[in-house]
Amino acid sequence: MNPIETEHHPMSSYDLDTTTLRARLTGALVLPGDADWDGARQAWQLTVDQRPEAVVLAENADDVVAAVDAARAAGLRVAAQATGHNANPLGSLSGTVLVKTSRMRGVAVDPEKRTVRVEAGALWGDVTAAAAPYGLMGLAGSAADVGVVGYTLGGGLSWLARKHGLAANGVVAAEAVTADGVLRRIDASTEPDLFWAVRGGGGSFAVVTALELDLVPVGDLHGGTLFWPVERAAEVLHAWREWTATLPDEVTSIGRLLRFPPLEEIPEPVRGQSFVAVELVSLLDQDRTDAVLAPLRELAPVMDTVHPCTPHDLAQIHMDPPQPVPAAGDGVLLGALPAEALDAYLALTGPDTDFSLLSTEIRHLGGALAPQPGTGGAVSGLDAAYAVFTVTITPDEAAVKATHQVLDAVAQALRPWSTGTSYLNFAERSGGAPFAEPAVLARLGRVKAQYDPADVVRGNHPVAPAA
Secondary structure (H helix, E strand, C coil): CCCCCCCCCCCCCCCCCHHHHHHHCCCEEECCCCCCHHHHHCCCECCCCCCCCEEEECCCHHHHHHHHHHHHHCCCEEEEECCCCCCHHHCCCCCEEEEECCCCCCEEEECCCCEEEEECCCEHHHHHHHHHHHCEECCCCCCCCCEHHHHHHCCCCCCCHHHHCCHHHHEEEEEEECCCCCEEEECCCCCHHHHHHHCCCCCCCCEEEEEEEECEECCCCEEEEEEEEHHHHHHHHHHHHHHHCCCCCCEEEEEEEEECCCCCCCCCCCCCCEEEEEEEEECCCHHHHHHHHHHHHCCCCCEECCEECCHHHHHHHCCCCCCCECEEEEEEEECCCCHHHHHHHHHHHCCCCCCCCCEEEEEECCHHHCCCCCCCCCCCCCCCCEEEEEEEECCCHHHHHHHHHHHHHHHHHCHHHECCCCCHHHCCCCCCCCCCCHHHHHHHHHHHHHHCCCCCEECCCCCCCCC
């Protein structure tokens, strides 16, 4: 199934009551040896070879309750997954029941409240399609096929982030199955500690079966990419760095180095070529967007795709792969990006190096992403000025190891400017920087101990119960 086989699945020593579990499920139970086992256990991130004890293909929240009850009774743990875009930190899943929520795709928009209720398997493309007829949109990520719940539990960094903050701050309520098998509706007044923890603290606290999220009105919307030959990387990225200091919160942008392989899946205009690019979304009107972009356009990009957009168009800007791929990546948060930091970055990634990874980018943060103490959830913002993320295709284990060495080198080069914390959805390896300050992590440990003292529920960035 996958390019990397990390572990042979042993004969299980757990006494999972499959008969009772099957009888309780509306969905399906898939076990090792079943014809559909490899498909059931596969994550979107194909580099990861997931080998759980069983997979539950949940149809509804009652199926999730049944899975949690059966796993707990058998001394197993539970991990939930809609797509598996950031599956690597979960590892092999030995001793774990994997609950796939991909069949739970319900989306219901309340146009008067400007909210949407999404089930655990809903994708951002589902939400965009459902909200658009009402002139509304969600704080979606850069790809339409990313799961809404996992993305939001990890914070949720959208194209509108500098104006509207993290998606986790827009969670109105959640429905979640805790380790005791109880389905709870949680909000600011009901189970407030658990509600605080799931907003940015990840998936370690309960299996979330649905979220209710705020939507925002669709107003002026422009987006696209400016491309230059990669040989101009230093000139363009230094100009972009200075440009970001002048931007209103209505503009979110990314400085990026792209080295496209010569594959048929890659659009003809960029196939097999390398570029330095600036991607952006503007919530300003046409005239103000053009005025803001003027300094970059004076650099004479070879392609300029910035245009009036629909919410659907935003998912095309970043050119994320449209199907599962084997890949490896990781991120770094920067407290600042002075010229010397960008020089250190380019010394590793620029055109005069042997750097060959598909993409490395620097996202401009700030604005509404600044943390608001005492408000929001566990991670209410990113206490950083920029976020670096580097990723490439890794068809085999040798490529993974080589890529990890490059990722380590990038992180080391930027260490003087690092915040010392990470953004969960850009942390694709385990054992990296913590995603929050010590006081927040300590509180998360106490919430975990309250709701899951035996550590039944696994998240891809785990929080252990406090002693």
